[in-house]
Amino acid sequence: MYYFQRQKYLDKLVESQGNGLVKIVTGGRRCGKSFLLFDIFHRYLTEHDVDENHIVELSLDDRTNRRLRNPDVLLDYIENRTPADGHTYYVVLDEVQLVDDFVEVLLSLMHKRHLDVYVSGSNSKFLSKDVVTEFRGRGDEIRVWPLSFKEYYEVVGGDRTTAWNDYYTFGGLPQVVQFESATKKIEYLINLYELTYLHDVIERNHLRNPEGLRQLTQILASAVGTSTNPKRICNTFQSVEGKTIISKTIKDYIGHLQDAFLIEEAMRYDVKGRKYIGTETKYYFTDIGLRAAALNYRQQEETHIMENIIYNELRSRGYRVDVGLVETWERDDQGKAVRKRLEVDFVVNQGPDRVYLQSAFRMPTSEKENQEQRPLLGINDSFRKMIVVGDNIMRKINDKGIVTMGLLDFLLDTKSISSLFEK
Structure with a gap:
C-alpha cells in the first residue's frame, strides 16, 4: 500500500x-x-x-x-x-x-x-x-488538492514516462493509486463521479434537471482549455443535444460545480489593458481522472490534459492563475497593418510578481517554437516568460529571455516558477 x-x-x-x-x-x-x-x-x-x-x-x-x-x-x-x-x-x-x-x-x-x-x-x-x-x-x-505529479512519483517511483502515462490517465486521487488494474481505477473514478460528486451537487441544490447537469459537465470536460461562456454552451446544447437550457441555468450549474471543487474557472485577462475580460473564460477540472470519468474515458487527448495538469500544479502551489490576452499589430501579405489577439495560456500571479507561461505539447520545428513565443514577445513588461513543453528537453533560456523546460522537470521541481520571481 x-x-x-x-x-x-x-x-x-x-x-x-x-x-x-x-x-x-x-x-x-x-x-x-x-x-x-x-x-x-x-x-x-x-x-x-x-x-x-x-x-x-x-x-x-x-x-x-x-x-x-x-x-x-x-x-x-x-x-x-x-x-x-x-x-x-x-x-x-x-x-x-x-x-x-x-x-x-x-x-x-x-x-x-x-x-x-x-x-x-x-x-x-x-x-x-x-x-x-x-x-x-x-x-x-x-x-487540499489531489496528489501532484511530484507527490505521486516520489512514492510510486519507476520510469518517469510510465508514471506520467498513469498519472495523466487516472489522475491523482490517493485511493486510485492503490488499485493495481486499470479496470479497477476506471470503475472507482466513474462511481465516484456519478454517485458522489454529481449526487451531492444535485441533492444540495435541489436540481430538477440532473441530466442537464451531467451533459453540461461533459461539455466542459470535452472543452478543457477552450474559452467559452454560458451563451456558447447554450448553443452547444441546442445544436448537439437538441435541447434548450437558458444561460442563467448554465451559469448556476457551473457555480454549483465550482462550489463542489470539481472545476475551477480561469478568467481572461487583458495583459496590456490590465483588466479582466468577462465575455469568455476557461474551465479546468481539479482532478484529471474525474474529468476522464465525466467523459466515460472516451476522450483522452494529451495536449488538453497536459494544459489542465499544469493549471492544477500552479493552483496547488498557491498561485492565482488567469488566461492572458495580448493584442498586437502585424503586417499581412499586402503589407497592411492587422490587429491580432493572441493568447497566453497562463498568467501566474503571486502578490506583485508574475510569470507568463505557455503550454506546448510539442515544438518540433522553429516555426512551432516561434508560434508559441509570439504571444509572449507581444508583452512589453519586464515579468519573466516561460514555455513548458511536453518533450524531454534540458532547461534553456534564449536571447529574448524566454525560459523553456520539459514538462516532467517542471512538475517535479517545485521551484520551477518561484525561482523566476527571484531573478
Whole structure:
C-alpha cells in the first residue's frame, strides 16, 4: 500500500497551530482531507509530545457518534473531554456539517482559548465556499488538492514516462493509486463521479434537471482549455443535444460545480489593458481522472490534459492563475497593418510578481517554437516568460529571455516558477 506524506499540507497545519482561528480543511471528495487530519497530523502531534488525551477526534458520519450531531450534546462532550489544565487540546471534527447549526458550534469553541480546532467535511454542504464565508475572518482555510505529479512519483517511483502515462490517465486521487488494474481505477473514478460528486451537487441544490447537469459537465470536460461562456454552451446544447437550457441555468450549474471543487474557472485577462475580460473564460477540472470519468474515458487527448495538469500544479502551489490576452499589430501579405489577439495560456500571479507561461505539447520545428513565443514577445513588461513543453528537453533560456523546460522537470521541481520571481 502506498503512503503519501502530503508534506506541504502538514506544513500548513503546523504553521497554523494556535493562531486562534478554526482551521477549515477544504477540497474535493476523496482528495485526502480526513487522512491528512486523522493520520498525518495526528502522528505529527504525538511525535511532538502532545498527549493522546489532548487530541479529540470525531468522525461525525460514524453511526456510533450519531448522538453527537446534536449541537448541545457535542459541545457538552467536548467540554467534558477538554478540562482546562494548562495544556492545549486539539479538537478535530470530520463531517462537521452533519451537526445542526455547526457554524455556531465552531464559533462557541473558538471562545475556549485552550482549544485548537480543526474541521473538514466532504459532503455537499461543506464542499461549498459558504462555510469559510460565514466565519468572516475567523476561519483559516487550508485547501487540499489531489496528489501532484511530484507527490505521486516520489512514492510510486519507476520510469518517469510510465508514471506520467498513469498519472495523466487516472489522475491523482490517493485511493486510485492503490488499485493495481486499470479496470479497477476506471470503475472507482466513474462511481465516484456519478454517485458522489454529481449526487451531492444535485441533492444540495435541489436540481430538477440532473441530466442537464451531467451533459453540461461533459461539455466542459470535452472543452478543457477552450474559452467559452454560458451563451456558447447554450448553443452547444441546442445544436448537439437538441435541447434548450437558458444561460442563467448554465451559469448556476457551473457555480454549483465550482462550489463542489470539481472545476475551477480561469478568467481572461487583458495583459496590456490590465483588466479582466468577462465575455469568455476557461474551465479546468481539479482532478484529471474525474474529468476522464465525466467523459466515460472516451476522450483522452494529451495536449488538453497536459494544459489542465499544469493549471492544477500552479493552483496547488498557491498561485492565482488567469488566461492572458495580448493584442498586437502585424503586417499581412499586402503589407497592411492587422490587429491580432493572441493568447497566453497562463498568467501566474503571486502578490506583485508574475510569470507568463505557455503550454506546448510539442515544438518540433522553429516555426512551432516561434508560434508559441509570439504571444509572449507581444508583452512589453519586464515579468519573466516561460514555455513548458511536453518533450524531454534540458532547461534553456534564449536571447529574448524566454525560459523553456520539459514538462516532467517542471512538475517535479517545485521551484520551477518561484525561482523566476527571484531573478
